[in-house]
Amino acid sequence: xxxxxxxxxxxxxxxxxxxxxxxxxxxxxANYWLGRAREITADAKRLGPLVDRHGSAAQRANFLRNLxxxxxxxxxxxxSDQTLAHARASVEAAAEARRxxxxxxxxxxxxxxxxxRDELPAALSGLEQALRLAERIGDAERIVLCLSYxxxxxxxxxxxxxxxxxxxxxxxxxxESKMHAYAALARANQAWLxxxxxxxxxxxxxxxxxxx
Numbered sequence: 001x002x003x004x005x006x007x008x009x010x011x012x013x014x015x016x017x018x019x020x021x022x023x024x025x026x027x028x029x030a031n032y033w034l035g036r037a038r039e040i041t042a043d044a045k046r047l048g049p050l051v052d053r054h055g056s057a058a059q060r061a062n063f064l065r066n067l068x069x070x071x072x073x074x075x076x077x078x079x080s081d082q083t084l085a086h087a088r089a090s091v092e093a094a095a096e097a098r099r100x101x102x103x104x105x106x107x108x109x110x111x112x113x114x115x116x117r118d119e120l121p122a123a124l125s126g127l128e129q130a131l132r133l134a135e136r137i138g139d140a141e142r143i144v145l146c147l148s149y150x151x152x153x154x155x156x157x158x159x160x161x162x163x164x165x166x167x168x169x170x171x172x173x174x175x176e177s178k179m180h181a182y183a184a185l186a187r188a189n190q191a192w193l194x195x196x197x198x199x200x201x202x203x204x205x206x207x208x209x210x211x212x
Contacts, residue, residue: 009050021050021059028066037073040066057097061106064090068109079113087113104133104142111146115153123153144173148182151189163193184210 007013007020024047031039044066051063064086071083087110094103111126127150134142147170154162171186173179187210194202 009046014054017050017054018056018059021047021055025059025062025066028062028069032069032073035073037070040070041074044070057093058099058102061090061093061097061099061102064093065106065109068113077116079116084110084113084117100133100137101139101142104130104137104139107133108142108145112149115149115156118156120153120157124150124157127153140173140177141179144170144177144179144182147173148185151186155189155192160193160196163189167193 001019001023005016005020005023007016009017011017024043027043028040031037031043044063047063051059055063067086068083068090071080071086075083087106090106091103091110094106097103107126107130111123111128111130114120114123114126127146130142131146131150133139134146147166151163151166151170154166167186167189170189171183174182174186187206191203191206191210194200194206
């Protein structure tokens with residue numbers, strides 16, 4: 001896409017600039033999954049002035065999302081106040097954009113931040129909101145992520161029945177979407193429930209299944 005656009009930040013072609021910003025922002029997801037926090041941060045520094053001056057509300061939301069993604073990697077999920085503020089601002093920009101998929105992503109990221117900070121009521125609210133949006137628009141990936149981390153939130157709350165309910169839903173959704181890492185997370189949650197029940201044989205069985 002970069003080669004096709006042949007765009008540089010100094011160019012004054014508004015349409016090409018919009019598309020170039022889009023391509024740069026979407027690199028953030030790939031870099032996140034590859035663990036390339038430095039690349040996300042470098043892209044953000046380069047893109048920030050352009051997004052501030054020319055970016056749409058949707059692009060501002062995704063730019064802020066990328067700042068959150070970079071912080072997850074660099075800070076190893078020790079979510080700072082600044083990262084939380086970026087996540088909140090991403091939700092606000094996504095709501096302004098009126099783009100349900102972008103809003104579902106932003107709501108998930110905010111709930112995810114609260115989960116890591118052990119702010120469990122806020123985590124529950126944010127992830128449930130993201131799940132409702134994802135189900136409404138058929139965003140299968142976001143459904144799996146929301147169900148998976150709602151299971152973790154209920155674990156943190158010590159709510160065993162809700163943990164059981166959500167891990168079953170997350171396991172089905174992960175299997176249907178072939179998202180094997182999240183199927184493994186569901187099996188790990190099963191191991192935790194078995195441990196809480198004092199069933200060490202089932203704990204080992206589910207734990208091994210999660211690892212394999």
